Amino acid sequence: MLIFLKIQSEVDKLSAYHPLTEQEAIEFSRSIPEFFPAGAVLTSREIGDGNLNLVFHITDAASGKGLIVKQALPYAKVVGESWPLTLDRARIESEALILQNELAPGLVPTVYKYDAELALTVMEDLSDHVIMRQGLVDGNKYPKFAEDISTFMANTLFFTSDLGMNQQDKKERVKAFINPDLCKITEDLIFDDPYTDSPNNNFEAAIADAAEALRNDDALHLEVAILRNKFLTNAQALLHGDLHTGSVFVTAQSTKVIDPEFAYYGPIGFDVGAVIANLLLNYAGQAHWIKDEAELADFRSYLLGSVREIWTKFENKFGALWDEHNADRLASSASGYKQYYINKLLQDSIGFAGCKMVRRIVGLAHVADIDRIEDAAEREKAQRLALEIGTSLIHLNRQAISIEQAIDIVLSATTKHV
Ligand SMILES: Nc1ncnc2c1ncn2[C@@H]1O[C@H](COP(=O)(O)OP(=O)(O)O)[C@@H](O)[C@H]1O
Ligand SMILES: CSC[C@H]1O[C@H](OP(=O)(O)O)[C@H](O)[C@@H]1O
Numbered sequence: 001m002l003i004f005l006k007i008q009s010e011v012d013k014l015s016a017y018h019p020l021t022e023q024e025a026i027e028f029s030r031s032i033p034e035f036f037p038a039g040a041v042l043t044s045r046e047i048g049d050g051n052l053n054l055v056f057h058i059t060d061a062a063s064g065k066g067l068i069v070k071q072a073l074p075y076a077k078v079v080g081e082s083w084p085l086t087l088d089r090a091r092i093e094s095e096a097l098i099l100q101n102e103l104a105p106g107l108v109p110t111v112y113k114y115d116a117e118l119a120l121t122v123m124e125d126l127s128d129h130v131i132m133r134q135g136l137v138d139g140n141k142y143p144k145f146a147e148d149i150s151t152f153m154a155n156t157l158f159f160t161s162d163l164g165m166n167q168q169d170k171k172e173r174v175k176a177f178i179n180p181d182l183c184k185i186t187e188d189l190i191f192d193d194p195y196t197d198s199p200n201n202n203f204e205a206a207i208a209d210a211a212e213a214l215r216n217d218d219a220l221h222l223e224v225a226i227l228r229n230k231f232l233t234n235a236q237a238l239l240h241g242d243l244h245t246g247s248v249f250v251t252a253q254s255t256k257v258i259d260p261e262f263a264y265y266g267p268i269g270f271d272v273g274a275v276i277a278n279l280l281l282n283y284a285g286q287a288h289w290i291k292d293e294a295e296l297a298d299f300r301s302y303l304l305g306s307v308r309e310i311w312t313k314f315e316n317k318f319g320a321l322w323d324e325h326n327a328d329r330l331a332s333s334a335s336g337y338k339q340y341y342i343n344k345l346l347q348d349s350i351g352f353a354g355c356k357m358v359r360r361i362v363g364l365a366h367v368a369d370i371d372r373i374e375d376a377a378e379r380e381k382a383q384r385l386a387l388e389i390g391t392s393l394i395h396l397n398r399q400a401i402s403i404e405q406a407i408d409i410v411l412s413a414t415t416k417h418v
Contacts, residue, residue: 016117017074017087022046025056025069032112032122035067036060050246050259051078051365052085057127066125068109071118072261076185078365086181087119089261094121095176096238096260104155107148108257126256129249136245136282137289137369141302146309148255149248149275154317157268160238163328164321174235179264182241183231186262190359191228195221203362206380210387211362223394227351235265243274244356244367245282269348275310276349277356277390278367279303280410284357284386285369288378300414304407311349311403315342343401350406351397357390381417388413 020028022044029035029042036042040060048055048070054077056069072090076083094114101108109124135142158164160173193200194214203211214220240247241262249256283303290296319342326332331341360367361383370386373379392409400406 017119019054019073020056020069020071020118020120022056025071026058028115028118028120029056029058029067029069029122032067035112036065037063048077052076052089052261057125059125066127067112068123068125069120070123071120089179089182090114090119090121091116092177092179092182092263093259093261096240096263097121097123099160099238100152100156100240100257100260103159104152107152107255108260126249126258129251129254129256131246132248132250133245133278133282133368135250136279136303137285137372139290139295139299141299142250142252142255144253145248145250145255146306146313149257150310150313150317152255152257153243153268153271153275153314154321156240157237157271158318158321158325160265161236161268163326163331165327167327173238174265177238177264179241179262182262183264183266186241187228187231189363189365190355191224191231193364194358194362195224200364201362202364202366204376204380204383206376207361207383207387210384214358214362214387214391217391220391220394223351223397224355227348227355227394227397230267230348231270231352234267236268237265238263239266239268239271240274241266241270243271245275245278246367267348267352269345269350270352272311272314272345272349273352273354274356276307276406277353277360278369279307279310280353280389281357281360281367281386282369283410284389285367285373285382287385288373288375288382289369304410308403308407311346315346318342318345346403347397347400350393350400350403353406354390354393354395354397357386357393361386361390385413385417388417 026042026044040062043059045057046054047057053073054071057066058069059066072087074084074087075081076085094111097108097111109126111121111123113122162170196215240257240260241264242259247257247259249258283300286296286299290299322338331337370379370382373382389410392413393406396405396409
């Protein structure tokens with residue numbers, strides 16, 4: 001009730017706020033200086049397929065130019081008005097995109113305009129790219145992805161941390177990116193609901209036994225509680241906060257990260273783990289999407305190779321930034337500290353990856369890689385494989401010393417679930 005009243009008063013204060021119609025989105029997009037030719041005949045289509053916001057695609061057939069107008073609703077679209085959600089997330093998203101573009105140039109869409117009253121951002125149209133989740137379901141490989149995403153994560157995470165920026169300025173930035181509503185979604189959906197009998201949970205009867213096992217595994221609960229506490233308290237760097245393959249646009253030559261409305265200061269491994277988890281969720285679903293055994297083995301080995309490459313490149317790039325740009329005297333001089341810090345990042349990444357896999361199988365919001373499998377028995381197999389990998393990664397996390405251990409977990413779970 002309190003949240004509802006808070007958000008209602010937020011909406012009342014923004015007197016101009018209302019969800020745009022497709023026509024109004026066209027009118028708004030004409031305010032971007034010198035983008036569309038004067039008198040251009042524009043068309044508008046609401047294309048939002050995410051859980052939270054409106055996304056209008058504005059196009060001019062004559063010039064071939066396009067724009068994206070993304071507007072926050074005062075509630076979570078996937079659930080409806082009964083789940084109020086702050087409009088401030090539009091500010092967080094546009095400020096995060098602008099900062100990410102400075103730290104990792106070319107790896108996010110350009111922001112043309114942010115309007116606080118309407119809670120909307122006008123940004124570069126990336127319709128010549130595909131959403132990576134769909135690309136992977138279609139069996140496509142992305143040769144630039146590991147290089148680009150490791151650069152994106154190393155740069156944005158290092159240079160927003162106490163290692164890579166002035167530590168007093170960092171505290172101001174923590175303040176600017178306080179994001180309680182969106183963090184609460186993650187705290188509930190990822191770090192609580194799957195391990196209890198929550199009304200938010202959403203799993204099929206066929207895997208009720210596996211869902212029950214999650215609720216009764218004390219050792220697992222200990223690991224999740226430790227990871228949850230890191231998410232709640234470890235303001236290590238400015239995270240993207242929701243870095244799944246539905247938040248990445250790709251082509252063979254290009255990578256663009258979108259949708260950082262969950263950005264806040266949190267543990268670095270949460271972003272790295274999100275990328276790993278979503279590659280592994282695709283891995284779990286692929287036995288349905290690719291029927292030929294040799295092709296399946298090849299694609300799965302590409303996915304595991306990507307996990308290895310992403311971690312290794314991230315570790316090397318983060319380490320190189322540490323050597324060249326460290327703003328913390330003791331961190332750079334204390335012998336063994338860099339190795340200690342980066343090993344903790346590996347452990348966190350593995351643990352968070354596991355949590356993110358589990359939530360996509362038994363929690364509120366699922367992934368197309370698995371949910372779109374029409375055959376119930378095949379879908380169940382994929383769900384059980386994802387749960388086995390996810391829980392094993394969570395159990396491993398604090399013991400991990402190499403990414404190879406995570407890969408071994410995937411391989412032995414695969415053998416078990418043929
Ligand atoms: N810059 C963009 N260019 C082209 N399409 C976009 C862009 N941003 C978002 N979209 C489309 O809108 C969809 C939802 O966007 P997203 O930012 O993920 O919204 P939500 O925050 O609701 O999840 C994307 O899956 C994509 O199809
Ligand atoms: C009730 S929000 C559920 C889920 O949706 C978000 O994803 P997206 O904005 O990309 O659709 C985020 O992952 C949340 O956990």
